[in-house]
Amino acid sequence: MNVRRSAAAVAAVAVLGAAAPAVAASPAPSPSPALPSGLYGTADPTYDGVWRQSLALLAQHTAGVKPAGKAVDWLTGQQCANGAFAPFRAEPAKPCDAKTMVDTNQTAAAVQALAALGGHDAVTGKAIAWLKSVQNKDGGWGYTAGGASDANSTSVVVGALAAVGEKPESVTKDGKSPSDALLQLALPCAEGGAFAFQPDKAGKLAANADATAAGVLGVLGKGLVTTAGPRAEAVCKDARTPAQAAANGAAYLAQAVAKDGHLTSAMPGATAQPDYGNTADAVVALAAQGGAASAAKPLAWLEKNGAAWARQSGPAAYAQLILAAHAAGADPRHFGGQDLVAGLNATGPAPQAAGQKADTAEKSEKDDDSPFGVWWFVGVCLVAGIGAGFLISGRKGRGK
Template sequence: MNVRRSAAVLAATAVIGVAATPVAQAADPSPSASPSVAIPSGLYGSTDPSFDGVWRQSLALLAQDTVGVEPAAKAVEWLAGQQCANGAFAPFRADPAKPCDAKTPVDTNMTAAAVQALAALGGHDAATGKAITWLKSAQNKDGGWGYTAGGPSDTNSTSLVIGALTAAGEQPKDVVKSGKSPYDALLELTVPCDEDGGGAFAYQPGKKGQLAANADATAAGVLGALGKGMATRAADQAPTGSSCADGDLTPPQAAAGGAAHLAQATEKDGHLKSALAGSEDQPDYGNTADAVVALAAQGGAEQAAKPLKWLEKNGPAWAEQSGPSAYAQLIFAAHATGSDPYDFGGTDLVQRLGATGPAPQSAEKTADAAEKADSESDSDSASDDGVSVWWIIGVGLVAGIGIGFLISGRNKGQQP
């Protein structure tokens, strides 16, 4: 899933946009471009953060936490400091000391992404609690969420919020508005099996209520229907009935149908395509990364093998041009499939991500802490079948040594 994008970005790049959903990530246009605002020292990325600051920071911190790297304190403080008093997050607040008002462009995508990151890092219960309260207040009567509070529900935003609810310890099925849960909203956005793209998710209904299959929305919808966030592991085994189903669907059935669509869409070339107006189809790297996570989460790592192989070969070069959120997406793909993020197609994604912002906690200190925890726990573990919990933690910390969704362009209306 990825960041979706602000109304301003959407207006300018409607054909590649995410109809206002940071679940889509707006492409980090040119890393070398001079930003129109000063880049805070705690922020990842060097491009103008006006439309994606919170998004790329959230993904960067979540990705680092996922691989056992402790982010720099000022990076975490920057993200937490972006929150408005009502609990919501906007893409970027140049002056966090200035209270948010009616003109502050808060949205569900930035808020949900920040919740997933802060919840994973721990120690931010008050902040995530306020954010969840705001998200619940923005829920629509169909059970879903739009990019902005009160906007029509879309698959990407609803799925992002489901991930945030899960991360915060909530049960999405119990978050109900007018008798509808988030899962009800997602099921209403699945394409019937007898229609083109059957089993996929639509971003939103068309003007006449028709549902058009959308790859980005489908990748997001699979995770949402599974109750998963952006950083998740592969399913232990492929569930039965991994294909499109009609009738009164259950969320797992909807996830299976969506995964089947993604598998078919990536079968030929190993990647999804982004159709830009006036140009030939080209690979959509961000959506392909999201598809890898969705396929693995629904049906196991083997189901994502082909697009993963393509991503390992082509993803690092894309991420180098696109910035921290792109590196984070690749790390999520590696994590979901059990691949090595320190050697992803020959690239150390963790080091590359860390180099785009403030250095994570000292590798030396991390190593020392791991060694100390290991030695101090040796005697404690003797009665535990020889396996020390602290030894396991130590290994995870040591593995993180070495350093440790710009919004990647999505085409909500034209992707296969």
């Protein structure tokens, strides 16, 4: 769901941590920017600022919390004049230019958050228009405009379309819909029924758990926030329909978490470790496809282990756990003895009390039309077509 999504020249490196999009590599490290008071988390926001802010606001709204006005204003102020969002703009008053690295994942996540909060139609409308303008001929989306379609980016855009009331299947390019793109990334049952992130250089598909969690939501037409669907048995059957692809993907995820209750990932050459973010994404996908019972085992594992991960990883991690709890019908305020909502709230500006007015002037529709209005993780850094992660997950430490 993760999170996780990059421009040419990034190696796919799996890391553990909070959901945040994959990012383009910089030639050399740059000093951490000063953190705005409205931003959630304390880690460098260069690669995931909009992503983690969007997840934080979305999770707060889902839990019945009204975010601080300045937190919402920070997000809307990150939008470029063309409607797109970059991960972080330290100087939002400065117009975006050709060097501003906007992407589909940050943009789609911002749409989902702002649509849920309401009152930001001008911002979300411009963002959706930009997303439609960069749809690929296969019906999907890549992390950046013109990049090869991948399961994670396509799915998070599907969620944005659904959030503003669009029917994803009606958003087509050259007659191809998002589901057409996702079905091209679905593996047959003989290979597990999972989704691949995208084809490798030889055109082959490889099963990827986080891409599968994203793909399940994408073909179901659902976003980052969803509730449990009807109970359904996780059985893989070869069929080229979105519904069966969702069932097949869920069957793959169910098998992947059957033994230990969690997914795993590893840095090259390192021992595999539990992947908290991808497991949270899997809970959302399993619940959406097959009902809350199908997500019970990984949810129980997260209830036992997830809070410590969130405290270390920051707002996006808290948000993922809250959204997983919501999807599976659990209480995020009593999650394995922990209050995830309070934990999330503590990572940023204090939310508004019931009946309290916003701490900054409410933006008018005209203000929202300003040029600067915004996977499943820094868990994977993508390169031109290589990578894995929901939405994507650039994981480890980012998002704090």
